[in-house]
Amino acid sequence: MASATNKYASMTDRQVCAWALDFHGDWKAELEIVKKEMKRRGTKCHFGSDYYQPAIDAWRSGQHAKALDYARKGAAEGDLDLIYVIGNLHWNDDSPFRKDEEGIKWYTINAEMGDRDGQYQLGLINEKGFRKQPKNYSEAFRLYTLAADQGHEKAHVQLAYLHYYGKGIPKNVAKAKEILLKAQDFNNQYAYSLLGWIYENDESDIGSALPLYTKAAELDDVWSMRRLARTYQYSKSHIDYEKAVFWNEKAMQKGNGIATNDLGDLYENGRGVKQDTQKAIELYMKAIEMGEDFGKISMGGLYERGEYVERDLEKARKWYQDALNSKLSDGHREQAKTFLARVEDAIAAEKLAARYKRDPNRHDVAVIIGNQNYKKYGRDIPDVAPAINDAKQIKSYFTDILGIDPENIIYVEDAKTADLIRIFGNHRSHKGDAYSWVREGKSNLYVYYAGHGAPGDAGDAYLVPTDASADNIEISGYSVAQLYGNLSKIKTRSTTVILESCFSGNSDAGSVITNASPVYMKAQNTDIPTNLNVITAGSANELASWTKDKQNGLFTHYYIKGMSGEADSAEYGNQDGVVSTHELQAYLDDTVTYFAKRHYKREQTVQITLSQ
Structure with a gap:
């Protein structure tokens, strides 16, 4: 060891910095000797050889042999930049001199002799485990710290990543944010992205x-x-x-x-x-x-x-x-x-439903409304995620199973107040589109609504159009009593109303009512005219739950399955090819009621009221 140290004692600083060019042996042990010698002298290796730019130009033009020659000449003058270039020429994919262990050797020599670029590059190799190198987060942290102390911008960002994810050091989000706030001055894309993630996540x-x-x-x-x-x-x-x-x-x-x-x-x-x-x-x-x-x-x-x-x-x-x-x-x-x-x-x-397909009545009429997108009107009413999908699936059920002519279906997505009045009429007249489309005494009329419902101040129920205001449902909503009353005046063979909605003022998406807690808003059951069949997703104060994937209302999902034949299976019915009201109720109690309790710890019992 002493003789090795004495060997360098007679050399100039530049000669010591160039030690590795012609060294053969244990380079790692020799590097430690050189580091001690430089420390004893109190000097550092220099940068700025005249060979640097020619080496870079040759490399960029694909003249790798020429670039390596220039780099070695500059390294012979003790230029750390060109020692780093030698590392690049042995490490980069596009170089014919690629040899991973040689690349790491020169990066290590460069880093340990004080160059921040080599420290950063070697830090990356240790952090990422490039080229099957073993990951060493602690070593990466040490190297990034050395580079950052010399003002290396990317090293600051990588230190922040290690702090944020707790790699090689304890996780410390506050420290990561502190580093990144300072690193904004570097205009570094990774600093911006991680700081943004800290704010978001x-x-x-x-x-x-x-x-x-x-x-x-x-x-x-x-x-x-x-x-x-x-x-x-x-x-x-x-x-x-x-x-x-x-x-x-x-x-x-x-x-x-x-x-x-x-x-x-x-x-x-x-x-x-x-x-x-x-x-x-x-x-x-x-x-x-x-x-x-x-x-x-x-x-x-x-x-x-x-x-x-x-x-x-x-x-x-x-x-x-x-x-x-x-x-x-x-x-x-x-x-x-x-x-x-x-x-x-x-x-x-579908295979099961084929057995329950009804003979079509060319005069039957259906109204389908799916109110999903409330937020686009900026009225503080949450969206109903599955409403439009529910409406589309009901439409398929009406056409495929009930045999209703698609031309006889009034289908509206995101209905506004004016749409509901146009279809069902108002307090002055019941003669809306539903009335006009029906053939008196010949048509069965089916009305399906998926969307929000809410109670008024007195507890009476309202359908909520997409342009309604949450703070004045009684003015901007459409009264369910009005709906029932107007429909009851239409002379049909039968009228069936199916409501995928609840009227508690709450929903799976949140409260429909502003400045009030739905817990204290007690909705009342609306009187149903004797000539209507009405099926609702739950009782007045229950929530209409969604399926776990939010693709359907729980009621609509199982109503379609039940009416398509599952409710007539041996478990619920007599398998006679007809789904009776009793069978449907038993099926929905065993599905909707059960899964509302299982998934959401809430009560939901489908209500079926038949005409008299």
Whole structure:
């Protein structure tokens, strides 16, 4: 050891810094000797050789041998920058001199002799475990700290990541935020994105997160593009479909598959762009080609829902099964399992329902209303997530099982007050569209409503149009008593009213009534005229629950299944091919009532009242 130290004692600083060029032996042990010698001298290796730029120019032009020659000449003068370049030429994929152990050797020499670039690069290798190198978070933390102390901007950000995720050190979100707040001056995309995530995820402050994500996205950070797109596409508080389209397109251009899939969803539903089913399918397929297998789930959903293509449960089943056979995240795999089970259930139900299909009456009429999107009117009324899907499935039931001509169906999504008056009339006249469409004494009339209901001050029930005001339901709502009264004046063979709603003022989405607690708002049962059949999702003060996946109202889901034959099975009925009221009630008590209690710890009993 002493002789080795004496060997360097007679050398200049630059000669000592160049020690590794012609050294053969245990370079790690020799490096420690050199570090001690430099410490004894109180000097550091220098930067700025005249060979640096020629080496970089040669490297960028693909002349790697020439670049290595220049780098070694500069390193011979003790230039740490060119020692780092030697490391790059041995580490980078595009270099013919790539040899991982040599790259790490030169990075290590560079880092330990005080260069922040080598410290940062070696820190990354230890943190990420590149090229099958063992991960060492503690070593990464040490190296990042050395680089950060010398002002390396990216090293500050990586330190914040280690603090935030607790890798190599105890998790410390506050310390990570402190570092990132200072690092904003660096205009670093990763600093912006992680600080945005801390605001969103740890402090529930999406308002502070969005400007940071935007800054990061403008610096080409794809992850931040995705956070912006998903927020504008799916959040409850910051919906902006045009911005969602913009950022999904940006991320797609960077090769992001899930952004491509989400862009397909926007085209499928006409959000922020003109509705275009073919474009949606092209984007879903492109996402799959990009390796994003969630696109298969999206394709399955397209055929299962049958909104913009012909409903095809067999195709839906195939796509969901293909998704399960692919590489999915745990969450997406559970989704695919749930959707596949639902489709297989629906296929079985359709086969069963064929036995219960009624002979069509060409004069029958149906009114279907699905009120889902309340928030777009800014009236502080929460959305009813499954309402439109419920309405579409009821429409399929009415046409496929009851045999109602689609031309005889009044179908409205997100009905406003004016729509309800136009269809059902008002206190002055019952002669709305429902009256006009019915053939007196020949038509059976079916009315289905999915959406919010709420009580007035006196407890009387109201349907809630999408443009209603939460603080004056009695003025902006549509009275259920008015609905029943007007329908009772229409001369039909029979009139059946089906309400997927509750009138307590509360819902699975939250309270419909402002400045009051629904606990104290006691809704009253509305008197039902004797010539109406009325089926409601629950009694006056019960909540109308949703299925766990929020795809359907619990009542509508099981009402369709029950009326399609399940209620006539041996467990509930006599299997005579007809679902009786008694069988339906027994079935709904065993399904709706049970699952409302099991999933939500609440009471919900479907109410069936028949005409006399």
